[in-house]
Amino acid sequence: MANTTSAKKATRKIARKTAINKARRTRVRGCLRKVEEAIAAADQAAASEALRIAQSELMRAVSKGVFHKNTASRKVSRLSKRIKALSA
Structure with a gap:
């Protein structure tokens, strides 16, 4: 347990x-799950819209330091690749 005042404040922060x-x-995980569900249902329009929302949430999380930039980019890239494959 913290003893000093500053340590107690740091613990609260x-x-x-x-x-x-x-x-x-x-x-972010919820948004990614919606994309996955749309892909599983083979609904390209819904998947594209869900990806747009998920990408926004991912990049917001990156800017806040929750995820690394490369991690978010990798997730978006892989999902968009799968959505593109639905049309083929």
């Missing part, structure tokens, strides 16, 4: 940031 980051990560 860390707990608050952890909760915020957890919520952001959950929101």
Whole structure:
């Protein structure tokens, strides 16, 4: 347990940031799940729209430091590749 005042404050700040980051990560995962479901249903229009929303959420999470930029780019790239394959 923290003893000094500054350490107690740091603990509170860390707990608050952890909760915020957890919520952001959950929101991104939900968006990615919607894309996956649309791909599984072979609905290209719905998948494209879901990907657009998911990409926005991913990049917002990157800007907040929740995900690494390359991780987000990789996820978007792989999903868009799968959506493109639906039309073929």
